[in-house]
């Protein structure tokens with residue numbers, strides 16, 4: 001286990017096999033394998049479908065998305081070795097606090113990243129958020145992502161690119177190129193709730209998460225981040241449409257449904273640590 005508390009999200013997506021070994025060992029110490037007559041744990045059912053049907057190159061069919069989300073909808077924290085910490089963590093300040101965006105208020109507690117399984121075709125992972133913590137605006141290029149809030153409440157703000165691309169270059173924006181995007185999700189998701197899905201070009205492929213309460217999310221990413229294949233996680237800052245727009249670019253909707261996104265370095269205040277999976281062991 002690395003001792004660093006300061007992870008870049010893309011670095012975390014490629015954890016090492018030694019760490020995976022200890023995660024499995026820990027999980028096996030807490031759970032015995034089910035007998036053949038016992039029902040299959042839902043997380044195992046999700047894994048089995050992913051392994052059998054997901055590929056690195058073919059986007060999942062609507063039927064497959066339905067099959068996976070139907071099981072994910074039933075999964076709660078106890079199915080993946082978590083307890084609902086929603087009632088216990090009151091050290092944050094809540095989403096509505098005027099201090100929500102103050103870096104000092106996100107302080108000590110990092111977001112915990114838990115890797116369940118990785119392959120060429122998909123990543124299964126969880127994020128455990130302390131209250132008020134944020135995963136800044138980032139993208140999932142050419143990827144489909146299923147997300148299930150396991151406990152607590154999470155604010156999701158998500159964009160899709162406007163097509164064809166509308167880009168203001170450095171002459172028009174001294175801070176650097178910006179590209180027009182449309183806001184497609186801006187809501188709080190509270191457990192229990194259904195699985196949300198984003199696609200390569202729709203559903204809010206670029207998103208920002210803010211923990212309204214302490215909360216956890218189970219994610220399936222297909223295919224996984226892979227820099228060599230052009231699937232690199234990029235972070236963005238969003239500017240109101242009025243910052244650079246004149247009204248002529250809008251395809252439909254109002255100005256407040258659009259924003260200009262500027263690519264930025266991985267934010268320095270993205271605090272993450274790696275956690276250990278303690279749910280039912282997953283037979284791979």
Ligand SMILES: [Fe+2]
Nearest residue numbers: 138139140207
């Ligand atoms: Fe994401």
